[in-house]
Amino acid sequence: MTEIRNVAAELVRFKRRVLVIALVVVGAFALLGTRLFYLQVTRHEDLAEQAESNRTAVVPVVPNRGLILDRNGITLASNYSAYTLEITPSKAGDVEDTIDQLAQLVDIQQRDRRRFKRLREDSRSFDSVPIRTRLTDEEVARFAAQRYRFPGVEIKARLFRNYPFGELGSHVLGYIGRINQREKAAMEDWEEEDQANYKGTDYIGKLGVEQSYEKVLHGQTGVEQMETSAGGRAVRKLGSHPATPGNTVMLTLDIKLQRLIEDMFGERRGAMVAIDPRTGEVLAFVSKPTFDPNLFVEGIDSESWAALNESIDKPLLNRALRGTYPPGSTYKPFMAMAALQLGKRSPSAIVNDPGFYTYGGHTFRSHEGGLGALDMHRAIQYSSNTYFYSLAVDMGVDAIHDFMKPIGFGQLTGIDLGGEVRGTLPSTEWKRNTYKRAEMKRWYSGETVSLGIGQGYNNFTMLQLAVAEATLANGGLKHRPHLVRAIKDTVSGKVELVPQPPADDLGWLPKNVDIVRSALVAVNKGGTGTRVFAGAGYSSAGKTGTAQAVSLGQGVKYNAKALEEHQRDHSLFAAFAPAEDPKIAIAVIVENAGFGAAAAAPMVRRAFDYWLMDQYPNEQDMAAVRQGKAAAPIGKPLVASEMPWPPASSSPSTAP
Numbered sequence: 001m002t003e004i005r006n007v008a009a010e011l012v013r014f015k016r017r018v019l020v021i022a023l024v025v026v027g028a029f030a031l032l033g034t035r036l037f038y039l040q041v042t043r044h045e046d047l048a049e050q051a052e053s054n055r056t057a058v059v060p061v062v063p064n065r066g067l068i069l070d071r072n073g074i075t076l077a078s079n080y081s082a083y084t085l086e087i088t089p090s091k092a093g094d095v096e097d098t099i100d101q102l103a104q105l106v107d108i109q110q111r112d113r114r115r116f117k118r119l120r121e122d123s124r125s126f127d128s129v130p131i132r133t134r135l136t137d138e139e140v141a142r143f144a145a146q147r148y149r150f151p152g153v154e155i156k157a158r159l160f161r162n163y164p165f166g167e168l169g170s171h172v173l174g175y176i177g178r179i180n181q182r183e184k185a186a187m188e189d190w191e192e193e194d195q196a197n198y199k200g201t202d203y204i205g206k207l208g209v210e211q212s213y214e215k216v217l218h219g220q221t222g223v224e225q226m227e228t229s230a231g232g233r234a235v236r237k238l239g240s241h242p243a244t245p246g247n248t249v250m251l252t253l254d255i256k257l258q259r260l261i262e263d264m265f266g267e268r269r270g271a272m273v274a275i276d277p278r279t280g281e282v283l284a285f286v287s288k289p290t291f292d293p294n295l296f297v298e299g300i301d302s303e304s305w306a307a308l309n310e311s312i313d314k315p316l317l318n319r320a321l322r323g324t325y326p327p328g329s330t331y332k333p334f335m336a337m338a339a340l341q342l343g344k345r346s347p348s349a350i351v352n353d354p355g356f357y358t359y360g361g362h363t364f365r366s367h368e369g370g371l372g373a374l375d376m377h378r379a380i381q382y383s384s385n386t387y388f389y390s391l392a393v394d395m396g397v398d399a400i401h402d403f404m405k406p407i408g409f410g411q412l413t414g415i416d417l418g419g420e421v422r423g424t425l426p427s428t429e430w431k432r433n434t435y436k437r438a439e440m441k442r443w444y445s446g447e448t449v450s451l452g453i454g455q456g457y458n459n460f461t462m463l464q465l466a467v468a469e470a471t472l473a474n475g476g477l478k479h480r481p482h483l484v485r486a487i488k489d490t491v492s493g494k495v496e497l498v499p500q501p502p503a504d505d506l507g508w509l510p511k512n513v514d515i516v517r518s519a520l521v522a523v524n525k526g527g528t529g530t531r532v533f534a535g536a537g538y539s540s541a542g543k544t545g546t547a548q549a550v551s552l553g554q555g556v557k558y559n560a561k562a563l564e565e566h567q568r569d570h571s572l573f574a575a576f577a578p579a580e581d582p583k584i585a586i587a588v589i590v591e592n593a594g595f596g597a598a599a600a601a602p603m604v605r606r607a608f609d610y611w612l613m614d615q616y617p618n619e620q621d622m623a624a625v626r627q628g629k630a631a632a633p634i635g636k637p638l639v640a641s642e643m644p645w646p647p648a649s650s651s652p653s654t655a656p
Contacts (some may be wrong), residue, residue, distance in 0.1 A: 061199030066246030068209060068407025070255040077175055079159045083135040086128040091152030099131060102431055105146060106132055106139040111301040119299045133298045161297045169258050169292040175293035197221050214415050216487055219246035225371045225454040249486035260610055261286045264603045266626035271319035271448020272588035277470035280479030288320040323460040324423040325589055328545030329383045330574040331454030333516050335391055336376055338403040340512040344395050347376040347515050349492045353386040358524035380519035381527040385453050392452025396468035397443060399428035400451055404505055408467045409460050415481045425554030426457035469574045473582035476508030496611040517541055531631040532601040538612050544596030568592040573600035577608045584611050599628040616640040
């Protein structure tokens with residue numbers, strides 16, 4: 001049976017299907033066109049930027065850190081480049097297993113593992129942390145051949161800080177180290193421009209000049225625009241804005257004088273500050289013992305940190321800036337100046353020194369056998385305790401405080417180093433604010449007695465004492481101490497002096513200054529400093545001091561041999577020279593070394609000889625000074641300017 005087809009109906013159905021399909025196709029193209037318009041027109045700029053970002057990467061270029069030079073142009077801090085092997089924990093999987101495998105390719109010691117652990121604790125998981133620094137070319141090649149095995153591990157070329165003279169001047173220079181989480185949090189409060197300048201920076205100044213002048217030394221971060229592959233590997237450089245190296249910081253410090261003083265300390269503890277009284281420039285800033293700042297650059301390992309941090313000698317303590325001590329008899333000239341300026345005692349007034357002073361039922365010791373009748377000149381020259389005990393009582397604690405405060409005792413000097421402490425300049429108000437118990441808040445008149453000889457509550461830094469001595473040398477004009485003399489622009493080469501405030505005039509009468517200065521000259525000519533300054537080719541003014549490290553009971557006689565070494569008296573000396581036209585003022589303390597003329601004064605004599613006479617102690621003389629057995633120089637001194645630098649005993653370290 002033949003099927004009869006309805007051609008007309010089928011044609012209608014076909015047309016309908018074609019129309020539907022056409023509508024669907026047109027609709028699809030309309031949607032596609034709309035989407036294309038949206039992507040290529042509406043979002044063109046945004047997507048183009050994303051595409052460019054996927055194709056390129058902007059990499060910060062960390063600038064070379066600026067140099068630090070001494071006053072004569074000797075480099076004290078520089079940079080060197082080296083390869084480091086770094087692990088990003090978030091990409092490396094099992095980090096310990098990764099390190100074990102890496103150890104088969106490169107030398108990884110236990111100290112490297114300990115340092116890595118310490119640094120990892122201070123870093124985020126997506127930060128790269130060095131496991132080995134200063135790789136050799138052979139180690140770089142071995143790792144490069146096996147790099148595919150170690151996701152999250154890469155070799156980076158880094159700039160490292162180098163302190164060529166190691167421990168020399170470490171408390172002044174400070175050091176740099178990796179930025180930790182606390183410092184990163186602090187950076188969030190910086191201006192946006194400063195934050196941007198530290199993109200890619202891993203290291204920052206932690207102490208000393210490195211910290212105080214961080215932004216001067218850091219420089220300006222640059223950028224490189226790199227074309228990258230789909231895998232993120234750099235293909236070629238598209239453009240760049242170079243980094244600007246940090247500026248050079250030029251110190252007032254004389255590193256050769258610094259070296260001489262540190263050598264004279266030997267293994268002893270203490271501090272010495274030398275200042276040019278005419279300008280406030282710090283010529284030497286010594287704290288002993290010292291430490292090697294190079295240990296901190298790559299991240300110090302736990303064993304080295306424990307050795308420094310737990311040592312009884314406290315090598316990390318900047319004694320010149322943060323160590324506070326009773327000034328002992330070096331305080332007496334300032335007590336005399338206070339008496340003259342305030343009209344509390346005439347220079348010719350006679351006080352009898354029987355060898356003790358009794359006040360309020362207590363007996364305070366003075367020179368054994370007594371010094372007899374003394375005026376102010378002889379009281380300073382022979383360092384009479386009795387004279388200054390009575391003077392302190394006559395003046396009272398608040399009058400002493402009010403006179404000493406403008407000199408800088410118990411005050412921040414404003415030196416361009418962070419971390420300075422005030423010390424203690426006592427007063428009735430200070431005691432009320434310091435103690436909690438009512439009976440302790442009260443100032444007892446008997447407490448004033450010891451203030452006159454630089455004991456009691458008096459506690460100052462050697463920096464404060466050096467500033468005071470420089471002020472006395474300068475006739476009452478006080479300059480702010482400073483360590484940085486000038487900044488040299490790395491790009492232009494222009495040197496600009498760091499501006500300093502004008503000197504404060506304390507208003508001391510010249511006749512009063514002359515009275516005290518004359519007595520201090522007599523100390524070195526016929527007093528406690530006579531043997532030390534015998535034969536000096538210049539005049540000098542100074543005052544020895546001995547300060548208690550521990551208090552002794554009333555009537556107990558001091559016996560150094562019966563005490564532990566850390567309990568013995570401190571040796572102090574404060575002086576300036578030449579007396580008639582001072583060019584250098586020094587304050588020094590040698591901890592637990594006894595009488596000032598035995599340990600401290602001989603060091604000052606050699607420092608003066610170096611600065612004023614171009615002389616340097618010979619080997620025999622240096623050994624005697626270190627042992628506290630020297631007075632005037634032994635034998636013929638060396639010519640300082642003819643000595644090779646650096647000394648053979650401490651050639652500068654060479655970075656790889």
